[in-house]
C-alpha cells in the first residue's frame with residue numbers, strides 16, 4: 384500500500400471514529416434519567432426511644448414534584464420564568480413535612496410539565512425525563528419526574544399532582560402504581576394549584592404495601608380491618624375507548640377477582656349510560672368541538688366539563704402573572720388563556736353542577752363496597768414528539784377516562800399489568816369518594832394475583848415462578864431486558880449470561896447480550912455473541928446489525944459492510960441497515 388493510501392485509511396478511521404463518537408454521545412441519557420431538578424436530603428427526626436415503635440416510614444426514600452413547597456427552595460412549577468420571579472418557600476408543605484416526620488427521607492425535587500398543565504411529560508425548558516420502561520416513549524405528565532424516579536428505582540415513592548390525570552397517566556405510562564386520592568381527602572395547602580375543583584395530591588410507588596403505608600400517613604387513617612368488595616364492576620364501554628385489544632386486561636382482572644373474592648362479585652356496567660340517566664347537566668354540556676370523538680357522548684360531555692373547569696380555574700389563578708411577566712410558556716397554555724368558552728359563566732356553573740352530580744352518581748353506583756374497573760389510558764405510551772402528544776383528539780379521548788374520577792372526586796389507583804409487546808400495560812380501579820382505605824386494600828390484595836395473571840412478575844427480583852430451565856432462562860432474559868431499558872448495562876449482561884447458562888440454544892439471549900456489550904464498549908465480546916446468535920439463527924437481523932456495528936468500531940469495514948448488506952437482504956426496508964451501509968461505502972475502497 385502506498386503511503387498516500389495509508390493516509391486515507393487513517394483519515395477514514397478518524398472520521399468513522401468521530402461519527403461513532405457523536406452518535407454514542409447523542410444516546411447518552413441524563414443522570415438519574417433526567418427525573419430530578421434538584422437533589423438534597425431532608426432527613427427524618429431521630430427514632431423515639433424504645434419501647435416506642437419506630438417511625439412508620441423508616442427506611443423509605445421519596446421525591447417530590449416541583450409544585451410542592453420546601454422551605455428554603457424556590458418552587459419552580461416547571462417553568463424557568465416562574466422560578467425567576469418567585470422567592471424561596473418560607474414553609475415546607477404539610478404533606479412533605481408529615482412524610483418526613485413519619486420517618487421517610489426526601490431526596491429531591493422532580494421535573495413536572497410546564498405549569499403542571501399537560502399530560503405527557505415533555506418539558507421544553509428542563510427536558511423530558513426518560514421513561515425507564517420505554518425510553519422512546521413519553522413518561523406521561525404532569526408529574527413526569529416523580530413517576531420516572533419511582534419506575535427507575537431511585538426512590539421508594541414520590542409525590543405528584545393530579546388534576547386531569549397528572550399522577551394516573553404517568554403511573555400507567557411508566558408501569559408503576561399511581562394513586563389519586565379522593566378530592567379534599569389530603570391537606571390542600573403548600574403546593575401550587577392548577578385547578579382547585581380538580582387538584583389532588585397523588586402518590587407513586589412500585590410496591591403496593593409502600594403505597595398503602597405512605598397513603599395511610601397522608602390520609603391520617605386509624606387502623607381498621609379490611610373489607611372485601613361486594614361488587615367489582617367492569618366498565619365495558621370505557622374499555623371500548625382503548626386503542627389496543629383489551630381481552631387480556633379484562634381476563635386478567637376477571638380471573639384475579641374470581642380467585643380472591645369469588646365469581647358472584649363480578650358485574651359489567653356501561654358507565655356512560657349510567658351517568659346519562661343520573662346527570663341532567665350532561666346534556667347541556669355538549670360543547671361542540673370540545674367533545675371531539677364521542678363514541679360515548681356522556682363521557683365526552685363529562686370530559687369537556689373537566690377540561691373547561693381546568694382551563695377556567697387555571698386562568699383565574701395565573702392570568703395576571705402571565706400578563707405581567709409574559710413568560711416563555713407552552714403554546715397549549717397560552718392558547719388556553721385565550722379560549723372564549725371559559726368566559727361563559729353559565730357554562731362554568733353547569734360544569735360545577737356536573738361535578739356535584741358525578742359525585743352523587745358514582746356514590747350510588749359504587750356504594751360503600753363497590754369497585755369500578757376501567758382503563759387508565761388509551762394504550763401504550765405515545766412515542767416522544769409524536770402526533771398523538773400534540774393532537775387535541777387524543778387528549779380529549781384520554782380525558783374521557785380520567786374525567787370520571789377527576790369530576791366525581793372519587794379515588795383511583797392505576798396498577799401495572801406487566802408489558803405487552805415490550806410496552807407497559809395498566810388498569811385502574813375506582814372507589815367512591817372517601818373510600819380511599821378500602822381502595823388501597825383492594826389494590827394490595829389484587830396486585831400480586833394480577834401479576835400472576837399477566838405472566839412473569841417483571842418487577843420483582845425475588846419471585847421465582849419458573850418451573851423449567853427454559854422458563855427460568857426466559858425470566859432471566861426478561862429481567863435483563865428491563866435492566867437494559869433502565870440502562871443498567873452490567874446488570875443486563877449478568878442477567879443475559881444467566882439466561883445463556885440455563886439455555887445455551889437461544890439466539891435472542893446472545894444477541895441481547897451483544898447489545899449490552901456494545902453499550903459498555905465490549906466490541907469483541909459483542910462480535911463473538913452475535914456470531915453465536917447467527918449460528919443458532921441465520922435470520923436474526925438484530926444479530927447482523929449488532930455484529931456490523933461492532934465490526935465497524937473495530938475497523939473491519941469490509942466485514943461490517945457484509946453484515947449490514949445481509950441484514951438488508953433479510954429486511955430490505957430496514958433504515959438502520961441502509962444508513963449504515965451507505966455510511967460505510969465511503970470507507971471501503
Ligand SMILES: *[C@@H]1O[C@H](CO)[C@@H](O)[C@H](O)[C@H]1NC(C)=O
Pocket residue numbers: 847849850851852855
Ligand atoms: C428459579 O427456579 C429455577 C428452576 O427451578 C432454578 O434453577 C433457579 O435457580 C431459581 N432461581 C432463583 C433466583 O431462585
Ligand SMILES: *[C@@H]1O[C@H](CO)[C@@H](O)[C@H](O)[C@H]1NC(C)=O
Pocket residue numbers: 857860888889890891
Ligand atoms: C428464544 O427466545 C425467544 C424469546 O426470548 C422465543 O420467542 C423463542 O421461541 C426462543 N427460541 C427457541 C429456539 O427456544
Ligand SMILES: *[C@@H]1O[C@H](CO)[C@@H](O)[C@H](O)[C@H]1NC(C)=O
Pocket residue numbers: 924925928954956957958959960
Ligand atoms: C431494523 O431491524 C431491527 C431488527 O429487526 C429492528 O429492531 C429495527 O427497528 C429496524 N430498524 C428500522 C429503522 O427499520
